[in-house]
Amino acid sequence: MKKIGVALGAGLLALAVAACGSSGGGSTSGGGAASGFTPPDIPMKKSLGPGEGQVDILAWPGYAEDGSNDPKVDWVTPFEKQTGCKANVKYFGTSDEAINLMKSGGYDVVSASGDATLRLIASGQVAPVNTKLVPNYKDIQPFLKDRAWNSVNGQMYGIPHGWGANLLMWRTDKVHPAPTSWGAVFQKNSPYAGHITAYDSPIYIADAALYLMKTKPSLGIKDPYALDQKQLDAAVNLLKVQRAQVSEYWSDYLKEVQAFKTGDSQIGTTWQVIASLAQSEKAPVKAILPKEGATGWSDTWMISANAQHPNCAYKWMNYIVSPKANAAVAQYFGEAPANAKSCAITSDPHFCATYHAGDAAFANRIWYWTTPIKQCLDGRKDTTCTDYSQWTQAWTEVKG
Amino acid sequence: MGLLLGPPMLWLGVAYLAALAALLITAFWTTNSFTGEVERIWSLTNFHELFTIDVYRTITVRTVGIAALVTVVDALVAFPIALYMAKIASPRVQRLLVVAVLMPLWASYLVKAYAWRGMLAEGGLIDWIGKPFGFSSPGFGVTATILTLGYLWLPYMILPIYAGLERLPDSLLEASSDLGAGPGVTLRRVILPMAFPAVVAGAIFTFSLSLGDYIAVTIVGGANQMLGTVVYANVGAAGNLPFAAAVAMVPVAIMLLFLAAVRRTGALENL
Amino acid sequence: MTLSRGMRIVLLVFTLLALVVVYVPLALVVINSFNSDRTFGWPPAGFTTRWWSAAWHSGGARDALGVSVLVAIAATAISLVLGTLAAMALGRYRFFGRNTVSLLIILPIALPGVVTGLALNNAFRTWFGIELGFATIVVAHATFCIVTVFNNVQARLRRMGTGLEEASMDLGAGPMRTFVRVTLPQFRSALLAGGLLAFGLSFDEIIVTTFTAGPHQQTLPLWIFNNLFRPNQAPVVNVVAAVLVMLSVVPIWLAQRISGETGEAVAGGAH
Numbered sequence: 001m002k003k004i005g006v007a008l009g010a011g012l013l014a015l016a017v018a019a020c021g022s023s024g025g026g027s028t029s030g031g032g033a034a035s036g037f038t039p040p041d042i043p044m045k046k047s048l049g050p051g052e053g054q055v056d057i058l059a060w061p062g063y064a065e066d067g068s069n070d071p072k073v074d075w076v077t078p079f080e081k082q083t084g085c086k087a088n089v090k091y092f093g094t095s096d097e098a099i100n101l102m103k104s105g106g107y108d109v110v111s112a113s114g115d116a117t118l119r120l121i122a123s124g125q126v127a128p129v130n131t132k133l134v135p136n137y138k139d140i141q142p143f144l145k146d147r148a149w150n151s152v153n154g155q156m157y158g159i160p161h162g163w164g165a166n167l168l169m170w171r172t173d174k175v176h177p178a179p180t181s182w183g184a185v186f187q188k189n190s191p192y193a194g195h196i197t198a199y200d201s202p203i204y205i206a207d208a209a210l211y212l213m214k215t216k217p218s219l220g221i222k223d224p225y226a227l228d229q230k231q232l233d234a235a236v237n238l239l240k241v242q243r244a245q246v247s248e249y250w251s252d253y254l255k256e257v258q259a260f261k262t263g264d265s266q267i268g269t270t271w272q273v274i275a276s277l278a279q280s281e282k283a284p285v286k287a288i289l290p291k292e293g294a295t296g297w298s299d300t301w302m303i304s305a306n307a308q309h310p311n312c313a314y315k316w317m318n319y320i321v322s323p324k325a326n327a328a329v330a331q332y333f334g335e336a337p338a339n340a341k342s343c344a345i346t347s348d349p350h351f352c353a354t355y356h357a358g359d360a361a362f363a364n365r366i367w368y369w370t371t372p373i374k375q376c377l378d379g380r381k382d383t384t385c386t387d388y389s390q391w392t393q394a395w396t397e398v399k400g
Numbered sequence: 401m402g403l404l405l406g407p408p409m410l411w412l413g414v415a416y417l418a419a420l421a422a423l424l425i426t427a428f429w430t431t432n433s434f435t436g437e438v439e440r441i442w443s444l445t446n447f448h449e450l451f452t453i454d455v456y457r458t459i460t461v462r463t464v465g466i467a468a469l470v471t472v473v474d475a476l477v478a479f480p481i482a483l484y485m486a487k488i489a490s491p492r493v494q495r496l497l498v499v500a501v502l503m504p505l506w507a508s509y510l511v512k513a514y515a516w517r518g519m520l521a522e523g524g525l526i527d528w529i530g531k532p533f534g535f536s537s538p539g540f541g542v543t544a545t546i547l548t549l550g551y552l553w554l555p556y557m558i559l560p561i562y563a564g565l566e567r568l569p570d571s572l573l574e575a576s577s578d579l580g581a582g583p584g585v586t587l588r589r590v591i592l593p594m595a596f597p598a599v600v601a602g603a604i605f606t607f608s609l610s611l612g613d614y615i616a617v618t619i620v621g622g623a624n625q626m627l628g629t630v631v632y633a634n635v636g637a638a639g640n641l642p643f644a645a646a647v648a649m650v651p652v653a654i655m656l657l658f659l660a661a662v663r664r665t666g667a668l669e670n671l
Numbered sequence: 672m673t674l675s676r677g678m679r680i681v682l683l684v685f686t687l688l689a690l691v692v693v694y695v696p697l698a699l700v701v702i703n704s705f706n707s708d709r710t711f712g713w714p715p716a717g718f719t720t721r722w723w724s725a726a727w728h729s730g731g732a733r734d735a736l737g738v739s740v741l742v743a744i745a746a747t748a749i750s751l752v753l754g755t756l757a758a759m760a761l762g763r764y765r766f767f768g769r770n771t772v773s774l775l776i777i778l779p780i781a782l783p784g785v786v787t788g789l790a791l792n793n794a795f796r797t798w799f800g801i802e803l804g805f806a807t808i809v810v811a812h813a814t815f816c817i818v819t820v821f822n823n824v825q826a827r828l829r830r831m832g833t834g835l836e837e838a839s840m841d842l843g844a845g846p847m848r849t850f851v852r853v854t855l856p857q858f859r860s861a862l863l864a865g866g867l868l869a870f871g872l873s874f875d876e877i878i879v880t881t882f883t884a885g886p887h888q889q890t891l892p893l894w895i896f897n898n899l900f901r902p903n904q905a906p907v908v909n910v911v912a913a914v915l916v917m918l919s920v921v922p923i924w925l926a927q928r929i930s931g932e933t934g935e936a937v938a939g940g941a942h
């Protein structure tokens with residue numbers, strides 16, 4: 001789960017650099033397989049045997065709740081009762097940490113985000129997934145299958161779990177007219193100067209790049225995660241204009257809901273879970289996916305190439321995307337569930353509509369978070385792109 | 401003596417000095433941008449960037465300014481309280497006051513910082529109370545950061561000053577007054593000079609704690625960042641340990657200068 | 672005391688005002704623990720006890736509290752031993768480099784937490800190849816806790832002189848026996864004071880802990896950090912903080928009782 005991971009470290013996305021290319025996601029690059037590398041030949045499981053009695057799970061905090069934080073939030077215990085596999089859950093705070101832990105061995109399954117999946121596949125840490133052994137796979141939203149961040153050459157390497165977009169939110173009583181474009185947070189001399197907010201992470205540079213991609217075609221940006229130095233500079237300049245008008249950057253939902261409730265922030269990026277929470281606390285806010293599209297995240301459950309408990313691991317992957325468990329996780333954290341059947345059993349009947357869970361057109365307008373690396377993700381061979389550590393330094397400069 | 405000194409020196413030498421030295425060395429290395437691994441090739445690139453890119457100078461100045469102001473504010477607030485506790489209050493009240501000053505230390509740092517966020521927000525407690533008197537919250541920013549950090553570290557300033565004043569013999573003050581000095585003169589010529597090392601001892605805490613903070617500034621600092629923020633962003637997210645190490649050397653250098661300056665005041669014996 | 676009546680009143684009023692300001696955010700935390708608004712907006716939206724019952728049932732908070740207490744006890748125990756040894760070496764012997772040693776002991780607390788945390792993190796992982804966990808937190812905490820014990824014991828040594836020890840030796844007791852039967856009992860309140868400060872320092876530490884905890888272990892401040900950002904969990908954090916403040920009276924009061932010396936007991940370092 002990207003958002004909690006981020007929250008854990010006050011703007012700490014995940015990352016480092018990968019020895020692989022990816023073709024990003026989103027509206028133009030669309031589905032298709034990852035390009036630029038051949039994954040190591042790891043055998044795929046052909047059939048399931050009896051459970052091994054336990055399974056070692058590596059998860060974003062909140063993806064495998066066992067009731068220890070809140071007794072009512074517990075979907076691990078039912079899994080243990082149902083399958084006889086005892087679940088040992090270990091949480092990680094960043095994608096980097098997840099990758100290091102996977103390399104150290106000892107884990108059967110991992111909930112990987114888009115900036116970790118391809119690195120895990122390319123380095124041979126995870127095995128292809130035999131989707132026939134995961135009965136619930138058939139109910140997964142089709143637009144999440146065989147995508148660049150979870151498959152290679154048509155072979156799935158994991159089970160899609162949940163996704164979400166970085167939306168544009170504003171105070172309906174303060175912001176007129178209602179915005180339809182990211183231009184509302186990037187324009188000069190904004191009427192909302194001093195009340196604009198943005199996500200506090202270098203990855204937010206991609207939001208500016210996405211806006212430039214749509215509004216300044218001359219820059220030639222094809223993928224907001226593949227920026228050469230000139231394109232990065234353009235994005236940074238745009239963000240510096242924004243910086244002068246920013247009230248604060250946010251990295252956790254608590255901070256943002258408070259700021260929108262009090263009016264310290266009036267317009268800026270958000271997650272659906274924050275918008276819903278703010279609305280339920282009577283803040284007059286609205287959130288949309290602007291016409292340029294948006295950035296977002298998509299997470300996948302993957303199985304270790306050296307899993308000690310492969311049968312229980314498959315049982316877990318099947319269980320966690322089952323309608324009930326998937327609905328529970330999605331509601332606990334506020335993201336769109338991957339399983340189409342989850343939508344019928346959410347406690348809030350409008351949950352899936354709110355999160356656009358079945359809306360393929362909506363999902364396809366999202367550029368899912370990917371780690372920027374030197375090798376251009378958009379396939380350009382004639383130039384080198386800027387990597388995440390350059391983005392981090394650029395972000396420091398933007399904030400000043 | 402070697403027997404006595406051996407274990408603590410071994411501990412600090414191995415666990416701390418070695419760690420610090422290792423960090424310093426890392427700052428002269430680079431990260432391979434392809435694999436993310438630290439490469440042990442000597443280079444001054446990190447320091448070059450640190451000194452040539454304007455933003456790092458801005459952040460350093462801001463951080464030192466915040467830490468210095470926090471220290472001054474804390475000293476000004478803490479001194480009268482400590483003076484009252486040490487020289488006026490009865491032993492019973494003294495005990496109560498010590499407890500009262502210590503108790504906030506136990507409430508979680510984060511919770512207190514978020515409480516200040518709530519107070520500083522638009523329409524928060526400060527606006528609410530201040531409205532009839534015509535003042536309003538400074539909003540999130542550098543001022544809010546100074547207020548919050550000053551609040552968080554205040555007990556660390558009060559306690560050393562209190563201890564310092566308490567061991568100032570009453571007879572000395574009486575002698576001063578017998579010799580014809582008024583309270584103002586006694587305060588200025590006797591109490592202040594003798595309490596100065598204790599104030600400096602408190603300042604070591606407040607200054608260094610502020611210098612290395614990155615959490616309070618994220619919570620109430622608006623869009624501002626401090627040196628700690630930069631270190632954290634580079635090591636936590638970007639995996640750029642060498643650059644983070646180089647940035648971390650800035651507060652180390654500042655602190656060592658600070659310690660060298662205060663050493664002659666005798667404050668190091670007053671912590 | 673020679674301070675004039677007017678000055679005493681001014682100091683009293685100032686102290687009381689300052690205490691009010693110190694306690695307003697804490698009161699706010701307690702009020703918010705009953706605030707039905709999930710993001711504790713001001714003014715409170717309504718009254719609820721659901722956060723208190725949620726906190727009562729939170730196994731995660733209890734586990735984290737357990738880890739924090741264990742870490743603090745272990746770190747305190749180590750710093751008691753090492754701090755006492757170092758203080759005795761410095762207090763009883765004159766040798767070259769004495770000042771350097773005391774600087775080294777002060778350094779871990781004088782340098783910003785982000786530097787200490789980063790240095791230890793780097794050393795543990797890349798130099799010693801230790802997996803971050805319980806032990807690494809204890810080592811880190813003990814490193815910056817030594818100074819509190821060191822200062823208290825050193826102050827006590829200065830005050831007590833060597834007469835009793837010499838008498839004990841003259842009467843035929845060996846150095847070990849003298850230490851256990853004569854020196855140590857005199858340290859009691861100094862050790863208590865230093866230990867209490869060390870415990871408190873370790874208990875609420877978050878920055879160094881973030882860098883040295885690894886993914887398995889969760890201290891209470893880390894639990895708070897993580898849970899501030901979980902839906903419906905943030906108000907529970909207020910409850911935990913409120914409880915901590917109330918509970919903190921116990922050890923402080925106890926310590927005051929046992930030591931009977933208000934200043935030294937907590938301020939760390941009276942001569």
